[in-house]
Amino acid sequence: MKRVLRLFTIKTKLEVFMITYALGLGAVKRGQEYMIQYPGNIGKVFFLLCTGAVFIAAAKMLQAVEFDAAFGED
Incomplete structure (x- = not known):
């Protein structure tokens, strides 16, 4: 069971960057799609919100990896 759970655990910064790349895409x-559905400024705002959320998620994942490296049980 631990081997299966390891597949869903982010342990290194490289894994965070790979996940961030996929989330960014x-x-x-x-x-x-938002820019097509909502032409004009509101579509651009939605676009920025989508990409901004990825930056926030990446920052939190990086903090979690660093925290786990410093204070983790392993």
Whole structure:
């Protein structure tokens, strides 16, 4: 069971960057769809909100990895 759980555990910064890249691709795609659905400034605002959420998530994941490295049980 521990081997399976390890697949869903983020342990290194490299893993965080790879996940962030995937989230960023999805956010840009969704932002493009918003710009088509909502032309004008509101579409651009939605695009920025989608991509901004990725930056916030990446920062929190990096903090968690650093915190776990400093104070983790392993």
